[in-house]
Each structure stands twice: as C-alpha cells, then as structure tokens.
Amino acid sequence: MDGKLVSQAVKDRLKQQTEVRISEGKKIPHLAAILIGNNGASETYISSKVKSCSEIGFKSTLIRLSESISELQLLNKLTELNEDFDVDGILVQLPLPKHISEQKVIETIYPSKDVDGFHPESVGRMVQGLPTFYPATPYGILLLLEHYKVETKGKHVVVIGRSNIVGRPISIMLSKNEYPGNATVTVCHSHTSHLNEICLQADIIIAALGKPEFLKADMVKQGAVVVDVGITRVEDQRKKSGFSIKGDVDFQDVSDKCSFITPVPGGVGPMTIAALMMNTFKACAAKDSI
Amino acid sequence: MDGKLVSQAVKDRLKQQTEVRISEGKKIPHLAAILIGNNGASETYISSKVKSCSEIGFKSTLIRLSESISELQLLNKLTELNEDFDVDGILVQLPLPKHISEQKVIETIYPSKDVDGFHPESVGRMVQGLPTFYPATPYGILLLLEHYKVETKGKHVVVIGRSNIVGRPISIMLSKNEYPGNATVTVCHSHTSHLNEICLQADIIIAALGKPEFLKADMVKQGAVVVDVGITRVEDQRKKSGFSIKGDVDFQDVSDKCSFITPVPGGVGPMTIAALMMNTFKACAAKDSI
Numbered sequence: 001m002d003g004k005l006v007s008q009a010v011k012d013r014l015k016q017q018t019e020v021r022i023s024e025g026k027k028i029p030h031l032a033a034i035l036i037g038n039n040g041a042s043e044t045y046i047s048s049k050v051k052s053c054s055e056i057g058f059k060s061t062l063i064r065l066s067e068s069i070s071e072l073q074l075l076n077k078l079t080e081l082n083e084d085f086d087v088d089g090i091l092v093q094l095p096l097p098k099h100i101s102e103q104k105v106i107e108t109i110y111p112s113k114d115v116d117g118f119h120p121e122s123v124g125r126m127v128q129g130l131p132t133f134y135p136a137t138p139y140g141i142l143l144l145l146e147h148y149k150v151e152t153k154g155k156h157v158v159v160i161g162r163s164n165i166v167g168r169p170i171s172i173m174l175s176k177n178e179y180p181g182n183a184t185v186t187v188c189h190s191h192t193s194h195l196n197e198i199c200l201q202a203d204i205i206i207a208a209l210g211k212p213e214f215l216k217a218d219m220v221k222q223g224a225v226v227v228d229v230g231i232t233r234v235e236d237q238r239k240k241s242g243f244s245i246k247g248d249v250d251f252q253d254v255s256d257k258c259s260f261i262t263p264v265p266g267g268v269g270p271m272t273i274a275a276l277m278m279n280t281f282k283a284c285a286a287k288d289s290i
Numbered sequence: 291m292d293g294k295l296v297s298q299a300v301k302d303r304l305k306q307q308t309e310v311r312i313s314e315g316k317k318i319p320h321l322a323a324i325l326i327g328n329n330g331a332s333e334t335y336i337s338s339k340v341k342s343c344s345e346i347g348f349k350s351t352l353i354r355l356s357e358s359i360s361e362l363q364l365l366n367k368l369t370e371l372n373e374d375f376d377v378d379g380i381l382v383q384l385p386l387p388k389h390i391s392e393q394k395v396i397e398t399i400y401p402s403k404d405v406d407g408f409h410p411e412s413v414g415r416m417v418q419g420l421p422t423f424y425p426a427t428p429y430g431i432l433l434l435l436e437h438y439k440v441e442t443k444g445k446h447v448v449v450i451g452r453s454n455i456v457g458r459p460i461s462i463m464l465s466k467n468e469y470p471g472n473a474t475v476t477v478c479h480s481h482t483s484h485l486n487e488i489c490l491q492a493d494i495i496i497a498a499l500g501k502p503e504f505l506k507a508d509m510v511k512q513g514a515v516v517v518d519v520g521i522t523r524v525e526d527q528r529k530k531s532g533f534s535i536k537g538d539v540d541f542q543d544v545s546d547k548c549s550f551i552t553p554v555p556g557g558v559g560p561m562t563i564a565a566l567m568m569n570t571f572k573a574c575a576a577k578d579s580i
Binding site for chain 1: 393411413418420446458467475476478482
C-alpha cells in the first residue's frame with residue numbers, strides 16, 4: 001500500500017473541496033502549529049504539515065517558540081488560539097522540553113480544535129462512537145485500508161503495541177461497528193506470550209511497537225495484510241546522513257507472503273499528515289452551522 | 291468467585307475507612323442518586339445502592355423525579371448537584387425516558403463527580419492511564435479478580451461483547467500495564483468468525499454480550515476463568531415472580547471445566563455496587579487536598 005500516493009489522493013480531494021468552499025464564500029480551513037525549540041525531526045514533521053496546508057489551499061500559521069518558554073506562556077498562547085475564531089485546528093509538535101507538562105498542554109486545547117485527537121475527551125468520544133477527531137496516525141491507517149478496499153469485517157486483526165498514540169486507538173477503531181472496522185481485534189504487547197502463534201492467526205497485522213525489523217516472515221500467515229507503523233532511525237554508514245529509517249517489519253523477509261504491505265518510509269508516515277489535513281477540514285466545516 | 295462475599299468485603303473495608311475519616315474530622319462521602327419514573331428494575335438497583343451507602347456509613351440523597359420531567363429541568367438539577375460541595379458522586383439511574391438525551395445527561399455531570407465513569411472525559415482518561423473513575427461493572431470485575439488473586443499478566447483474555455458499559459472498557463483495562471492487567475486481550479462481537487476457536491484459546495473469558503446461556507462447555511478450555519456479565523430476565527413459570535435471571539454462561543455445562551467462574555445472580559452484579567461505593571469514596575477523598 002503506497003502511503004505517498006494515497007496521501008496525495010486525499011490531499012487532492014481536500015483541495016477540490018476547499019476550492020468549492022471558497023467559491024461558496026465559506027471559511028477557509030486554518031491550522032495553527034506550534035514548534036518549540038530546534039529538534040531536527042520536529043522541524044521536518046512540522047514543515048511537511050505546513051507545506052501540505054499550502055498545497056491544499058488551507059491557511060496555516062506556524063508559531064516558533066524558544067526552548068526556554070515557560071509552561072504558563074505556552075498555555076496562554078494556546079488559550080489565545082482557542083479563542084481565535086479564525087483558527088480551526090491547533091497542534092503542538094511533540095516532544096516538548098522537559099519543564100513543560102505534555103498532558104497540561106494537550107488538555108488546554110479545546111476538544112473542538114484538537115485535530116491531533118490527543119485530548120482525553122476526544123479519546124473518550126472516539127471510544128463511545130461520538131463525533132470527534134480521530135488521532136492522526138490510526139486515522140491515516142483507516143484511510144489507507146479504505147483506499148485499497150481491504151475487508152476488515154469479521155477479520156482477525158492483531159495489533160502489536162498498546163501506545164496511546166497508535167496501538168490503543170487503532171485497536172478500538174478497528175473493532176467498532178463501522179467500516180473500516182468490525183474486526184476481531186487482539187492487542188499484544190511486551191507481556192504477551194506466544195506472540196508468534198497469535199500473529200500467525202492474523203488476517204491483518206498492525207506493527208506499532210517501535211522495534212526495527214521485529215516482524216519476521218515466520219510470524220505472518222500467507223496472504224495477510226501488514227501495516228508497519230514503526231519509524232526508527234538506525235545508524236547506517238552507507239547513507240550521507242549517517243542513518244536510515246527502519247520500520248517494525250522486516251520488509252524483505254515478510255513482503256512475499258503479504259496481499260498488502262506498507263513500506264517505511266512512504267507508508268503510514270505520509271498518511272498521518274493526510275489524516276491531520278482531514279481533521280483540519282472537518283474542524284472548519286463543523287463551524288458552518290454555527 | 292462469590293460476588294456477594296467479595297462485595298461485602300469491599301464494603302466492610304470502606305466502612306472501616308469511613309470510620310477513620312469520621313474520627314479524623316474529615317468529610318463523609320456523599321452519593322446523590324437520581325431515579326426517574328417507576329421502572330421496577332431501576333427501583334431495585336437504586337435501592338440497593340442507597341442501602342449500601344447506609345451500611346458503609348456514607349451519606350446518600352435519593353432524588354425521585356417524575357417520568358414527565360423535562361430534559362432542561364433534569365440538567366438544571368444536575369448543575370445544582372455539580373455545584374453542591376457536599377455531594378461527592380452523582381449518578382442517574384439508566385435507562386431514561388425517551389424524551390431525555392442520555393448523552394446530554396452524562397456529559398452534564400462533572401467528571402470529578404462522575405462515579406459511574408460514563409463521561410467521555412472519564413473514558414478518555416481511563417484509556418490514557420490518567421487518574422479517573424473506572425466504570426462500575428468492569429471495575430467490579432477487576433476487584434473480583436484481585437480478591438481471588440487471579441493472574442492476568444501474559445494471559446489471553448477473550449471479551450465477548452463491545453458495549454460502552456462493559457465489553458469495551460474491560461478489554462482496555464485488562465490490557466493496561468497494571469494489575470489486574472497486562473493480559474493479551476481479544477475483543478469479539480457479532481461479526482466475529484471462529485468464535486469457538488478463539489474462546490478455546492482463552493485463559494480468561496469475559497462474557498458480556500447479553501444472550502442467556504450463550505457460552506457452552508465446548509467453547510471453554512480446561513482450567514479457564516469465566517466471568518459472566520449477563521443478566522437477562524427469562525420467563526420461568528416455576529418462579530413466583532414469573533421469571534428467572536440468566537447469565538450469558540451456561541453455568542451447569544461450563545462450571546466443571548473452570549478454575550474460577552462467577553454465578554448469576556451473585557457474581558458480577560453485587561461487585562458493580564461495590565465498585566460504585568469505591569468510586570464515591572475516592573471522589574470524596576480527592577477533595578481532602580483542596
């Protein structure tokens with residue numbers, strides 16, 4: 001499954017829908033993104049988010065803050081963005097400097113602007129099947145499965161990893177009564193015994209544990225669908241940068257057995273951004289009826 | 291596993307802890323319960339909750355409202371209870387009359403007084419591992435497993451049913467990194483294929499689908515732990531009342547194979563009330579530091 005291609009397709013569709021909004025005199029979606037400090041990976045992530053906004057025709061505001069900003073100053077900034085009607089979605093690029101509480105930051109953003117879907121209320125609403133923003137990475141996986149018309153109903157999905165950001169939400173979303181969903185879902189983690197046996201039963205495996213090349217061919221049933229959420233920098237002398245990006249799946253070993261598989265990079269990564277754009281669009285459209 | 295006995299043990303412990311609070315001049319836990327209309331089952335549930343409060347030494351306020359109360363009147367009543375410092379926990383006995391939105395009622399109760407654990411924010415905080423109130427029935431199941439020192443780490447738990455009230459939350463709670471928890475959890479539901487095979491792999495089965503005597507011996511591995519959450523009224527001419535209460539497990543068929551099993555009635559039911567009392571105590575104790 002080609003995340004770059006599908007991400008582009010999602011963004012193209014959003015671009016059209018945004019042009020329609022403009023022609024109808026409706027509000028243009030507006031994402032406000034906060035970047036603190038000078039982390040290299042964060043710079044890369046945030047700049048591709050901002051770039052996606054401009055490709056689609058969204059407004060975006062990138063707010064750069066110094067590493068030394070106090071927690072209170074950041075929370076005040078968020079309150080200001082909460083109150084700004086023109087801003088539809090707010091995201092704070094993680095991780096944060098150690099002196100700032102991630103949880104406080106997440107809980108300060110209004111659930112109605114929480115396009116990352118990390119607020120406890122957003123998570124609770126997702127669990128209960130109420131309208132809300134799905135967290136971007138698992139939502140990106142759903143968009144990918146949908147694009148390739150992967151059947152999920154009655155299928156056995158094995159999720160490896162139970163993080164708040166990916167493993168836990170995707171396991172809930174795929175067992176809900178909707179499409180993609182209605183799967184029988186097993187959540188595995190570091191305490192799981194017989195992991196190989198369990199994976200071998202899976203029609204769909206979501207690898208989201210953060211261990212490079214963990215999933216091998218002897219854990220995968222012939223014809224399975226494999227989604228690789230891992231993205232770890234591994235030292236690599238052959239690369240100019242000195243490192244290469246590895247997923248949680250040993251792609252070369254596993255790919256022959258799969259009916260569908262996502263590469264790393266170019267799989268789930270770009271879909272995360274597409275999902276964020278979808279959420280921003282929805283946050284804006286939700287205001288139409290106000 | 292004897293829910294009556296363990297429920298009593300939990301309540302006895304709470305009674306002691308409440309006496310300690312009183313001797314220290316601290317606030318007495320206070321539960322406010324709202325009952326609307328004259329549903330027979332609701333009357334039974336709410337009166338055993340109120341009775342439990344008085345056994346333990348909690349204050350309780352039972353508010354009876356007529357079936358014809360408007361939604362706004364009910365929400366106003368809830369706001370009043372939210373603002374009343376003396377009230378620690380608020381519960382509204384479900385189901386509600388059709389003209390009142392259950393969701394609005396649930397979301398009006400302050401998360402800090404949401405001892406039923408049904409507010410989206412409570413659910414999200416549970417998922418994310420933040421301090422919160424666990425919904426009463428799954429919390430009661432945890433208390434039961436804890437009392438009988440049932441090992442859950444690395445065990446395979448199969449949950450049948452994905453309701454917001456039981457199946458979904460217990461599946462999340464048992465796969466969290468705590469005790470009881472750290473299990474490998476599979477969520478099954480009406481679209482699950484090969485349910486028998488999946489159940490046969492389970493070390494622990496939680497039956498929460500609401501179909502009387504659904505789980506049979508040929509679905510249960512020798513030595514498994516079976517928790518029966520079902521509680522359905524089935525016509526029974528031999529009973530004076532004209533009905534008997536059936537669980538989701540065919541107890542006679544299954545019990546010989548189990549290392550532990552809960553009966554119905556007298557299993558999970560009484561534990562739900564014990565869990566509610568635990569939550570009310572915690573809601574009160576959380577105010578000590580204010």
